[in-house]
Amino acid sequence: MLGPGIASYLIVSVVLFGIGSLGVLVRRSPLIVLLSLELMLNSANLTLIAFSRHVGGEDGQIFALAVMVVAASEAVVGLGLIVAMSRFTVDLDVDKLRMLRG
Amino acid sequence: METASEILVWVVWVGAATALFASGLAVISFSNPFFSALALIVNLAALAVLYLLLEAEFVAAAQVLVYAGAVIVMFLFVIAYLGGRVDAPWAGETSLQTFASVIAAAAIAVEVLVVIVMRANDGLSNSARISDAFGSPQSIGELFLSDHLIAFEVTSIILLVAAIGGVILGSTVPREQRAEGRH
Numbered sequence: 001m002l003g004p005g006i007a008s009y010l011i012v013s014v015v016l017f018g019i020g021s022l023g024v025l026v027r028r029s030p031l032i033v034l035l036s037l038e039l040m041l042n043s044a045n046l047t048l049i050a051f052s053r054h055v056g057g058e059d060g061q062i063f064a065l066a067v068m069v070v071a072a073s074e075a076v077v078g079l080g081l082i083v084a085m086s087r088f089t090v091d092l093d094v095d096k097l098r099m100l101r102g
Numbered sequence: 103m104e105t106a107s108e109i110l111v112w113v114v115w116v117g118a119a120t121a122l123f124a125s126g127l128a129v130i131s132f133s134n135p136f137f138s139a140l141a142l143i144v145n146l147a148a149l150a151v152l153y154l155l156l157e158a159e160f161v162a163a164a165q166v167l168v169y170a171g172a173v174i175v176m177f178l179f180v181i182a183y184l185g186g187r188v189d190a191p192w193a194g195e196t197s198l199q200t201f202a203s204v205i206a207a208a209a210i211a212v213e214v215l216v217v218i219v220m221r222a223n224d225g226l227s228n229s230a231r232i233s234d235a236f237g238s239p240q241s242i243g244e245l246f247l248s249d250h251l252i253a254f255e256v257t258s259i260i261l262l263v264a265a266i267g268g269v270i271l272g273s274t275v276p277r278e279q280r281a282e283g284r285h
Contacts, residue, residue, distance in 0.1 A: 001229045002107060002108055003112050003115050003155060004111075004112065004115050005222075005227060006226050006229055007219070007221075008115070009152065009156065010214075010226070011215060011218055012119050012122060012123075012152070014210075014211050014214040015123065015211060016126055017211065017214075018208065018210060018211030019126040019129075019130060020126070020130075021206070021210060022130060022203060022207035023129065023130030025203030025206060025207060026200055026204070027130060029135060029188060032129075032132075032135055032138055035129050035130075035135070035138050035142050036130055038169075038173070039126055039129060039142070042145070042146070042149055045149075045165075046149060046152060046153075049156050049158045049161060050156055052158070053229060053230075053232070053236075054229045056229070056231065056232050056236075058237060058242060058245055059249070059250070061161050061242060062242065062245055062246060062250050064161050065161060065164060065242075065257075066253055066257055068164065068165070068168055069261060070257075071169075071173070072172065072261070072264075073260050075173050075177070076176070076264045076265065076267070076268040077268060077271065079177065079180045079268070080267065080269075080270075080271030081271055082180060082184070083180060083271070083272055084271045084272070084274050086184050086187060087274065087276060087279075088276050089276075092184070092187055092188055
């Protein structure tokens with residue numbers, strides 16, 4: 001295998017996951033939370049594909065494609081929720097959504 | 103010849119990884135979600151380059167088509183539809199929650215990094231030898247229609263359910279607006 005080994009790809013992936021989780025935890029705009037979620041899903045995809053190359057079987061790539069489908073569905077439902085929030089004139093701020101709190 | 107291509111792959115890898123980190127940080131730090139979505143496109147392109155280096159040609163193409171072509175366009179439409187309401191300026195003071203979030207994210211990253219570095223020299227060295235057809239659309243398609251047929255069909259059901267859910271969520275109208283007759 002030319003270039004860096006599998007471990008370097010895994011390190012890139014875990015740093016990307018850290019960036020994504022930081023975005024989910026720190027930002028309060030639901031749109032940026034969704035974008036950070038995409039970052040985390042993509043870093044998991046990078047791990048799957050790196051291990052697929054390492055093991056020499058393509059099943060990891062199939063997994064990655066399935067994760068992509070789930071990410072697309074999650075984006076559809078999340079964006080639908082954000083549009084519904086704006087219709088109901090709720091503040092677009094995840095800290096202010098306390099309707100379900102007892 | 104061998105060293106030349108080795109150096110080329112390293113240069114491409116370092117470039118892609120740098121672009122990945124820079125655009126990832128840009129996604130979570132812009133106060134305007136429009137620029138965050140644009141930064142995510144750069145992030146996805148850099149990831150596609152890494153996928154190509156890992157011999158996953160079909161996944162790299164699907165990544166650019168599905169994400170940059172469909173998901174990000176959807177994000178941009180919603181951001182444009184909501185206009186200025188989606189701006190998310192940074193809070194002035196750094197709260198205890200922000201501090202705890204940074205520690206939590208760093209803890210996850212460091213834990214996994216330690217494990218990777220511990221295993222880097224035994225389990226993670228010596229990758230398998232692969233044929234030229236590895237990751238080609240033909241072999242992926244064959245796997246999808248033989249070993250992973252159920253997963254293939256289930257993903258289409260997930261997409262259908264998500265599409266129905268998106269339509270229902272998008273067409274919900276508050277009661278007072280419905281009474282006034284403006285939809």
